[in-house]
Amino acid sequence: MNKIANKQVICEVLMEKAKEDRDVVVLCSDSRGSASLAPFADTYTEQFVEVGIAEQSLVSIAAGLAKCGKKSYAASPACFLSTRSMEQVKVDCAYSHTNVKLIGISGGVSYGALGMTHHSATDIADMASIPGLRVYLPSDRFQTRKLMEALYQDNDPAYIRVGRNAVPDIYTEDNCPFEMDKATVLGEGTDIAIIACGEMVDAAVKAAKVLNDEGISTGVLDMYCVKPLDTEAVIKAAKAAKAVIVIEEHTTIGGLGSMVCQVIAANEPRKVTCMGLPDAPVITGTSREVFDYYHLNCDGIVAAAKQLLG
Amino acid sequence: MNLKANSYRLRQDILDIVYRAKTGHIGGDFSVTDILNVLYNKQMNVTPENFHDPDHDRFVLSKGHSVEALYAVLCQKGFFPREDLKTVSQYLSKYIGHPNNKVNGIEMNSGSLGHGLSVAVGMAIAGKMDKRDYRVYVVMGDGELAEGSVWEGAMAGGHYKLDNLCAVIDRNRLQISGTTEYVMNQESQEERWATFGWHVISVDGNDVDALDAAFEEAKTVKGKPTLIVANTTKGCGVSFMENKAGWHHRVPTEEEYQQGMAELKEKEAAANE
Numbered sequence: 001m002n003k004i005a006n007k008q009v010i011c012e013v014l015m016e017k018a019k020e021d022r023d024v025v026v027l028c029s030d031s032r033g034s035a036s037l038a039p040f041a042d043t044y045t046e047q048f049v050e051v052g053i054a055e056q057s058l059v060s061i062a063a064g065l066a067k068c069g070k071k072s073y074a075a076s077p078a079c080f081l082s083t084r085s086m087e088q089v090k091v092d093c094a095y096s097h098t099n100v101k102l103i104g105i106s107g108g109v110s111y112g113a114l115g116m117t118h119h120s121a122t123d124i125a126d127m128a129s130i131p132g133l134r135v136y137l138p139s140d141r142f143q144t145r146k147l148m149e150a151l152y153q154d155n156d157p158a159y160i161r162v163g164r165n166a167v168p169d170i171y172t173e174d175n176c177p178f179e180m181d182k183a184t185v186l187g188e189g190t191d192i193a194i195i196a197c198g199e200m201v202d203a204a205v206k207a208a209k210v211l212n213d214e215g216i217s218t219g220v221l222d223m224y225c226v227k228p229l230d231t232e233a234v235i236k237a238a239k240a241a242k243a244v245i246v247i248e249e250h251t252t253i254g255g256l257g258s259m260v261c262q263v264i265a266a267n268e269p270r271k272v273t274c275m276g277l278p279d280a281p282v283i284t285g286t287s288r289e290v291f292d293y294y295h296l297n298c299d300g301i302v303a304a305a306k307q308l309l310g
Numbered sequence: 311m312n313l314k315a316n317s318y319r320l321r322q323d324i325l326d327i328v329y330r331a332k333t334g335h336i337g338g339d340f341s342v343t344d345i346l347n348v349l350y351n352k353q354m355n356v357t358p359e360n361f362h363d364p365d366h367d368r369f370v371l372s373k374g375h376s377v378e379a380l381y382a383v384l385c386q387k388g389f390f391p392r393e394d395l396k397t398v399s400q401y402l403s404k405y406i407g408h409p410n411n412k413v414n415g416i417e418m419n420s421g422s423l424g425h426g427l428s429v430a431v432g433m434a435i436a437g438k439m440d441k442r443d444y445r446v447y448v449v450m451g452d453g454e455l456a457e458g459s460v461w462e463g464a465m466a467g468g469h470y471k472l473d474n475l476c477a478v479i480d481r482n483r484l485q486i487s488g489t490t491e492y493v494m495n496q497e498s499q500e501e502r503w504a505t506f507g508w509h510v511i512s513v514d515g516n517d518v519d520a521l522d523a524a525f526e527e528a529k530t531v532k533g534k535p536t537l538i539v540a541n542t543t544k545g546c547g548v549s550f551m552e553n554k555a556g557w558h559h560r561v562p563t564e565e566e567y568q569q570g571m572a573e574l575k576e577k578e579a580a581a582n583e
Contacts, residue, residue, distance in 0.1 A: 025439070049435060052469075057428035057462035064432020067417055069364060070439070072432075087422055088459075092429055096411060096419040 002169045006144040006162040007105050008036045013148040014073060018044045024152075025070045027051060029058045034164075035075040035105045059085040059100065063092035066099040071152070078104030078161050079111070082123035086130075093157040094133045101151055102127075102159045107137075108199065108249035109282055109290045110164035116281040120161065125254030127159040128227040134158040135227040137198035137248075142171040143224055146178035161198065163249075165287070168202045170222065181225045183233040187212075189219030192305045193237035193244045197223045197256050199287075200247040200275075200296060207301035216305060217241075226256050231263045238268040243308040245273050245301060249291075252276040273304045313518040316386075317347045318578035321547045322571060323382035323395065329567045331378075331399040333407060337557040339379040341482040341515070341542035342449060346383045348521040349447055358388050361415060367444050368433045370418050372426020373451035373480060374408040375559075380416070381405060389415035424457025426450060427477055431466045434475040434535070445529070449478045453485030456494045461506070467535040468507025475535040476528045477508075481515065482544035484555045503537040515540025548573055 018024040018040065027049045032041045041048045049065070051058045055076050062072035074081070081104045082089075093100045104123055111118035128135045136151075136158060138144040144162060151158055170186070171177075177184055186201075187208055196204035204220045211218040221237055223230060238244050244264060246257040257274030264270055275296060282290050291297050295304075320343050328334035350356070354367040371380050378398065385395055390413065397403040404412045408421030418429055430448035437444050454460060467475055479499060483490050490496040500510045509531040513520040521540065528536035544558075545551030548570040562570060 022439075046439060051462075051466055054462040054465070056424075056459040057431070057466055060425050060428030060459070060463065061432035061435065061466060063418070064429040064434075065436045066432075067429070068368070068433050068436035068440075070436050088425060088428075091419060091422050091425055 002141065003166045004141050005036065005164065005166045006138060006141055009141045009144045010103060010148055010162065011036045011040050013145055015040050015043060017152055018047050021071070022047060023070050025049060025065055025072050027058055027062050027072060027074045029053055029055050029076045031076045031105065034077065035103065037075055055080045055084040056088050059088035059102070060092050062100045063088070063096060063098040072100045073103055074100060075103035075105055077118065078107035078120035078123050079118050082120055082126045082159070086126055089127065089133065089159070090130045094130045097132070098157060099155045100157045102157070104159060104161040106164035107161035108163060109277070109287045112286040112290065113284050119282065121251045121277045121282070122254070123161055124226055124248070124250045124256060129254070132157070136160045136224055137226055138162065138224045139198060139201035139222050140167055140170040142169065142173060142176040143178060143222070146176055147224060150180045163199050167199050170201055170205060181228050181230065183225065183230040184222040185233065186220040186222055187218070188237070189241050190217040191242050191309060192216060192218040193221065193241040194218060194301060195221045195223050195234065195237065195244065195246045195256065195260055197226055197248055199249055203297050203301060204247055206298040207305070210298060210302050211305055216309065218305065223256060226259065229259050229263065234260055234263045235267045238264050238270045241270065243271045245275060245304050245308070247275040247296060247301060249296065250276050251279055253279060271308055273308055275300065275304060311351050312582060313347055313351060315578050315581035316351065317344050317518060318547060318574050318581060320347055320379070320382045320386065322574045322578070323385070324378045325562070325567065325570050325574065327378045327381060327395055327398050329562055330396060332561050333399050334378045334561070335375040335559045336378070337484065337544040337551060337554070338373060338376045338451060338480065338482065340546045340548065340551065341544045342373070342376045342480045343379050343546070344516045344518050344521060345449055345478055345480060345540055346379055348518050348525065350383045350387055352522055353525045354447065355444070358414065365442055365444050368417055368430070368446045370420065370426040370430050370448040371409050372420055372448050373423065373454055374420030377407060377409050380409060384415040387415070423451065423454040424459040427460055427463030428466065430475055430477065431463050431470070431472060434472040435470060437474050438472070444474070446475045447478065449480060452479055452481045452483065452490050452496050453493065455479065455496050455499070464503065464506040464508070471533045472535045473532050476525065476538065477535065478538045478540050480542055481539050482542045484544045484553065484558070486555065486558045488555055499539050507534055508537045509534050510537050510539065512539040512541065515542035516546045547577060
């Protein structure tokens with residue numbers, strides 16, 4: 001079982017870049033430990049800015065730095081970054097078009113029993129609704145690395161959400177197909193197409209194996225690029241299949257499921273089941289317990305697929 | 311340049327912009343005019359030619375609703391042709407009712423209050439990181455000081471000892487619902503900012519010489535950012551607009567326009583004598 005969290009990989013990539021590029025700047029809001037960015041803060045002291053527990057100025061300061069030529073990476077818990085700083089993201093990053101990469105750490109229900117204040121179950125909806133802001137939820141450590149390397153190359157703002165804990169590998173070091181803003185196809189299916197992002201890709205892959213073994217032809221799209229959504233891949237997968245399942249660690253309102261439904265309804269109508277978190281504070285538990293309670297797991301997807309196919 | 315006369319010259323352009331556009335925030339435009347005039351025509355190293363040079367001085371208008379005053383100053387400075395002023399707030403114009411950086415000469419978009427100071431802090435930190443000599447200026451309104459995010463920026467500016475940063479409060483004591491003291495008390499700014507680690511200067515914010523001296527003093531301060539409390543008059547320059555909250559964003563009638571223009575021309579002429 002992999003023990004390296006995606007956020008640790010982000011730190012590794014940023015340290016590699018910072019070594020060669022003094023314009024790489026990391027900002028934290030008393031979050032260097034939780035973001036696994038302490039090694040960066042200790043090594044590149046001149047390229048690290050601590051703002052204290054102040055998520056609004058975290059984002060504005062990052063934007064000011066970016067306006068003066070820096071490549072800003074602002075890391076803070078996704079719950080605060082996506083809502084407390086939402087207006088700074090909208091105005092200072094997206095509207096002013098500054099090169100700020102917003103790293104939402106411990107996203108979704110990573111903080112488990114800490115409650116709704118610490119959950120970011122609406123961050124996709126919040127961030128994706130901002131004009132010009134891209135939203136990415138990588139599925140594993142290998143894809144996280146590819147994504148961060150790709151993002152380093154551009155000058156546009158983006159929001160990246162990763163979880164708190166290490167997650168199972170989907171890919172390997174040698175086999176991690178990645179094309180920027182294109183979903184990664186993890187098998188094609190003629191019965192069911194599963195579209196997943198972030199930590200839910202693992203459940204999708206496991207469910208696809210169970211379904212395929214039972215003779216239900218199932219494909220999986222790793223839609224790490226929630227915005228811009230890879231609409232071509234969505235249409236292709238829907239066209240090949242009889243029905244579609246979208247699964248995300250997010251409320252079903254305004255997230256990946258909503259976006260996929262818009263595309264499918266307009267282009268290739270199919271029945272779609274959107275699996276996600278409820279429109280309510282989630283139950284108390286670890287993230288695994290929360291997922292299981294809401295059937296956001298292999299068994300839940302298998303059951304949903306069978307129900308869709310009648 | 312005769313800065314005093316130029317302030318009245320600029321106010322005529324502002325009155326023209328607001329009267330033609332039939333929208334704008336003329337009261338705050340007139341209180342901040344002298345500050346922008348001194349910054350752009352005396353203090354700041356910024357021109358259309360060096361605007362993309364990494365060493366130019368940075369400016370953020372955090373009280374973005376005073377954009378008409380900024381348009382007048384930038385236009386006079388040659389950032390865009392005078393013809394463009396006629397399009398302010400018109401259909402499809404890039405000259406909208408708040409600053410946006412599609413307009414030449416504007417760094418950052420603003421309009422929502424309480425953002426500019428922290429953005430300026432970021433710009434100042436970047437200057438320190440790169441050991442560049444540029445200075446960063448930001449102008450806030452006094453009503454804006456009720457925004458909590460202002461104080462996040464104030465804290466960071468003091469913490470990082472950003473002596474390349476100079477913030478200005480356009481202290482005209484009026485906001486849309488009445489006096490600042492009625493809406494949310496903003497007295498003792500001098501003490502408030504000093505406790506956040508800032509060097510504080512309080513001046514007549516409609517006196518170009520006093521402003522110039524304050525900006526000069528700010529440049530000599532080491533190890534802390536400077537906050538200038540510019541005590542201004544809302545609607546400054548046009549008698550019937552002065553100190554009237556109603557002129558926060560009222561559009562003058564034709565008669566008011568003519569009277570205001572006549573007063574401003576007269577004051578410009580007197581300043582030139």
